Amino acid sequence: AQKVTQAQTEISVVEKEDVTLDCVYETRDTTYYLFWYKQPPSGELVFLIRRNSFDEQNEISGRYSWNFQKSTSSFNFTITASQVVDSAVYFCALSNSNFGNEKLTFGTGTRLTIIP
């Protein structure tokens, strides 16, 4: 069975501070995929990033960066110099590579509030 844990339910930081959202996953598969999605107040889940289990390189996209560590089964997300527009609920998700079993298993989400 697959499981994703986002232990931080809510985080509030002052604008321009850096913030890290934690994600820990469980899977028995050797090939799997990890995702982060952003859900702003409008409700639509917005795709941010996908990593596969064989690529542990960290990734940076503008103010966003992701740290994938298989040794600790973690896929953490850092926002640098946070902005009010970053306020949203962020979900970490996991899928495996098997056709016919494509579903995403989501964590419970972290509500991030950036205080101006």
Add this chain to the structure above:
Amino acid sequence: GAGVSQSPSNKVTEKGKDVELRCDPISGHTALYWYRQSLGQGLEFLIYFQGNSAPDKSGLPSDRFSAERTGGSVSTLTIQRTQQEDSAVYLCASSQRGGGKNIQYFGAGTRLSVL
């Protein structure tokens, strides 16, 4: 269209009535997914379509829930004899093809309220 489109955006119904929720995926996407988001249960998978067939229906919570997809495009999720616990946001997603590596793109959802 440019993104996944869901209708209606909001639906209020009385307990015991049937409802239909519609999803129009991104053009050309062969895979389509339904999820449910509720306060107590988070984001739960309901059903997955590849083309018009549904290889994975494991998330449908009861036989009151059914879904179909026609023409490899539009999908309808039907809930019969709605109950108050069905109140949730129903999200649809599509991806270019099946397979867990493919990115799922989500619609804005249908917020269902059962009175």
